[in-house]
Amino acid sequence: MRLTGALLAMTLALGATLHAQAPEPKVADGGSMTFHLELRNGSGDDPMIVLWLEDADREFVQTLQRFSKAKKYYKDLTTWTLRSSGAKEDHKALDAVTSPTIKWNGTGDFSIPLRTDAYDLTKGGYRIRIESRRDKGGHYRTFQIPVEAGFTGGEFEDDGYVKKITIKVEGNQQ
Amino acid sequence: MTAYLPGTSLYRVLALAALLGLVPSVWLEADERDEELAKLRQELQQTQQKLEKARDRVQELEEQVAAMGGTPGETGDVPDPMAGQEEGLQPWTYNMRRSPMHVLFPGAATIPKHDFYGRFTHVSRESMNNKMGSGQQTEPFHNLLGLEDNVRIGMLLGYGLTDRWDVWVQRTNGRTMLKDWSGDSASFDYWDVMTKYHLLDEYEQGVDLSVYGGITYMMEDNEAGNTSVNAGLTVERSFLSDRVRLSTGVLYASLSAYEETTVSDPDNDVAMTKQMPGELPSPYLSSGDDYTLSIPVGLSLALTNHWQLFTEGIFPVAGYDTGKGPTLAFGGRYVTNTHEFALFFMNSANNSFNSLLTGGYRRDRIDQFGFSISIYY
Numbered sequence: 210m211r212l213t214g215a216l217l218a219m220t221l222a223l224g225a226t227l228h229a230q231a232p233e234p235k236v237a238d239g240g241s242m243t244f245h246l247e248l249r250n251g252s253g254d255d256p257m258i259v260l261w262l263e264d265a266d267r268e269f270v271q272t273l274q275r276f277s278k279a280k281k282y283y284k285d286l287t288t289w290t291l292r293s294s295g296a297k298e299d300h301k302a303l304d305a306v307t308s309p310t311i312k313w314n315g316t317g318d319f320s321i322p323l324r325t326d327a328y329d330l331t332k333g334g335y336r337i338r339i340e341s342r343r344d345k346g347g348h349y350r351t352f353q354i355p356v357e358a359g360f361t362g363g364e365f366e367d368d369g370y371v372k373k374i375t376i377k378v379e380g381n382q383q
Numbered sequence: 384m385t386a387y388l389p390g391t392s393l394y395r396v397l398a399l400a401a402l403l404g405l406v407p408s409v410w411l412e413a414d415e416r417d418e419e420l421a422k423l424r425q426e427l428q429q430t431q432q433k434l435e436k437a438r439d440r441v442q443e444l445e446e447q448v449a450a451m452g453g454t455p456g457e458t459g460d461v462p463d464p465m466a467g468q469e470e471g472l473q474p475w476t477y478n479m480r481r482s483p484m485h486v487l488f489p490g491a492a493t494i495p496k497h498d499f500y501g502r503f504t505h506v507s508r509e510s511m512n513n514k515m516g517s518g519q520q521t522e523p524f525h526n527l528l529g530l531e532d533n534v535r536i537g538m539l540l541g542y543g544l545t546d547r548w549d550v551w552v553q554r555t556n557g558r559t560m561l562k563d564w565s566g567d568s569a570s571f572d573y574w575d576v577m578t579k580y581h582l583l584d585e586y587e588q589g590v591d592l593s594v595y596g597g598i599t600y601m602m603e604d605n606e607a608g609n610t611s612v613n614a615g616l617t618v619e620r621s622f623l624s625d626r627v628r629l630s631t632g633v634l635y636a637s638l639s640a641y642e643e644t645t646v647s648d649p650d651n652d653v654a655m656t657k658q659m660p661g662e663l664p665s666p667y668l669s670s671g672d673d674y675t676l677s678i679p680v681g682l683s684l685a686l687t688n689h690w691q692l693f694t695e696g697i698f699p700v701a702g703y704d705t706g707k708g709p710t711l712a713f714g715g716r717y718v719t720n721t722h723e724f725a726l727f728f729m730n731s732a733n734n735s736f737n738s739l740l741t742g743g744y745r746r747d748r749i750d751q752f753g754f755s756i757s758i759y760y
Contacts (some may be wrong), residue, residue: 250470253720255474267442292438343720344721347462350460379611
């Protein structure tokens, strides 16, 4: 009985351990691009940040990530609002890429597939735009990262609220 | 359906019929709704067309900028006011430094350039323990902490001319004064018209220091009145990782004022109203020097990014004073990027610049409840 109980406990513990282990990140079939944002130190309310993709013709493609849950202030991200106005993005899709604001001096992470029906980053000709704004504070909208064919990622710095973005590219890039 | 639109003959017939109860009035309501819907759809379509044109124009301009070798960043970045000062910044630093008006005296901060600032202040003239001016003591919530009667209301509007220079005007309700024995009286209100300049910045010179000046005009019914020439300066500095902020300075009013706080007091140990020029002397009015020179002191403590506790005092050092010690206030406030909400207790119900620096109403009490709501926009 004691041996049975011990075996049962060990089985349960092993199962819990396996379950608790962080799963290996799955690389999408077509590869993925991971973003790591570092925020500058600041004070007052945290800034709103949005990243989106534009093609070679500077046409809006897709919102990649939005760091703010304050819906009534999204319109203050004026460049992104104007750019995306014609795209009529699905609200549910936008909510899926929306997360809370990043705290001052903090970091934020997200990843996107290299290929979707809307874009193919492996072919190049894109640029990633970053806009950040704080109420009664600064408004930064000129930060952008070109994505050409064969893009392998890197570190990109700016003078705005997002001081650095580190991009890693994984998986099939053909 | 259009035949049913207001203005048509059929609509008039139906309206009459609805009045007589011959047809359901809901038929008319449906027509009005349809018309409103049509108008909204039309406006929506027009606005969408304008937006499309604006987008196309933005793209054209970007291409022109890029073709000329410029950075395709449209209008460029607007730097944060605290850019370059990241080292040592705390989450509460910004909210601790930005208030242009404390409860009792002006702060060192100025209103940001081209921003408006509004503040609504509401202070009870009754002690929270008084029973509706009867002088009797009762439980504090009998007259809602003194707010159900005899309140002093201040409405302030300010504007940032530059990043370091602002102006503001504040109106506070005053009182009535008897001018002669025939009963001729005049009621006046306080109008503060002031301007402030931010001379020193803590991050550059070690302290925040601002100077300000202006007038308080005690406007009577016929727009005649008395004028106080005011001046002052406020010095502020942060300590303990910006969690504590100290304020002090100098305040001067050439014609100071003071108005009694409680209508009556069982111990009769309260400050009397200051007699104003042209006012009939009375044993219930105090006289003395016209001017007052005072030293303000303030202490703020940041509990979180938004929540603060504060205490303030103004100590008369020359000229007229109530003889009942300094003007005092303490309380808490919640500060966001766009609003500030404060709850506090004072030992005075005065609110104008030239009346707050003359002292409290009684030495051993701070029981006038007040609140203020400020907005930056």
